[in-house]
Amino acid sequence: MLEVTELTKTYQSGSRLLTVLDNITFSLGAGEVCAVVGPSGSGKTTLLGLCAGLDSPTSGVVKLAGNDLGQCSEGERAEIRRNFVGFVFQTFKLIPTLTALQNVMVPLELSGKGSARKRALELLTEVGLKGRAHHYPVQMSGGEQQRVGLARAFINRPAILFADEPTGNLDTATGNRIEELLLDLNRTAGTALVVVTHDLKFAQSCHRILELQAGQVARDYQAAEGVRAVA
Numbered sequence: 001m002l003e004v005t006e007l008t009k010t011y012q013s014g015s016r017l018l019t020v021l022d023n024i025t026f027s028l029g030a031g032e033v034c035a036v037v038g039p040s041g042s043g044k045t046t047l048l049g050l051c052a053g054l055d056s057p058t059s060g061v062v063k064l065a066g067n068d069l070g071q072c073s074e075g076e077r078a079e080i081r082r083n084f085v086g087f088v089f090q091t092f093k094l095i096p097t098l099t100a101l102q103n104v105m106v107p108l109e110l111s112g113k114g115s116a117r118k119r120a121l122e123l124l125t126e127v128g129l130k131g132r133a134h135h136y137p138v139q140m141s142g143g144e145q146q147r148v149g150l151a152r153a154f155i156n157r158p159a160i161l162f163a164d165e166p167t168g169n170l171d172t173a174t175g176n177r178i179e180e181l182l183l184d185l186n187r188t189a190g191t192a193l194v195v196v197t198h199d200l201k202f203a204q205s206c207h208r209i210l211e212l213q214a215g216q217v218a219r220d221y222q223a224a225e226g227v228r229a230v231a
Helices: 044-051 074-084 100-111 116-126 142-154 172-189 200-204
Strands: 002-013 016-028 033-037 059-064 085-088 160-164 192-196 208-213 216-222 226-228
Touching: 002 044, 016 044, 016 208, 016 216, 033 044, 033 200, 044 059, 044 160, 044 192, 074 085, 074 100, 085 142, 100 116, 100 142, 116 142, 116 172, 142 160, 142 172, 172 192
Parallel strands: 033 192, 033 208, 085 160, 160 192
Antiparallel strands: 002 016, 002 059, 208 216
């Protein structure tokens, strides 16, 4: 589903060249759940954006659902994201002038696939928000907004979903609920998940943990089997 080979990302910072990611290589199978952990500034969010095709690497290759993103135009990358990718942001990014139902419907309406309203209501029910479908973001709590974002990310039935600290702005109980929903939706829909998180308990619930340190893979291991050496 996802193949990352020798991925490097650098930025010019004044007179210095800043390396955010340095020669990252890993792959993720269909339906697999991977937690990306590491200290702030280790490159987690940058890695997520590159894998989702939201940004381009300085060097290296990202293949998403068999497509080499580096060989695609921006329009082609956008089409790949529409067809294969869901994304959950830490800051929700709901459209304030739309209701919860309308926010969830947007991606499916843009793609012109299927009955957007019916599918959106089904997903809002799955995340426990059927009764809040016609409320606007300002009328909902942070946890409710994040659940709307989760429903929106799944409406196109993505093959892979990227989530950037989806519980970072939530209290512990609500964050636990969001994590449970992610894993439940993975089990029912078979969607591969790549989740940036600081919650080590949640990371241990995933199939795999990728730990970054200073832009490099420090450890790569199966959560149930313990650490294995990085080649």
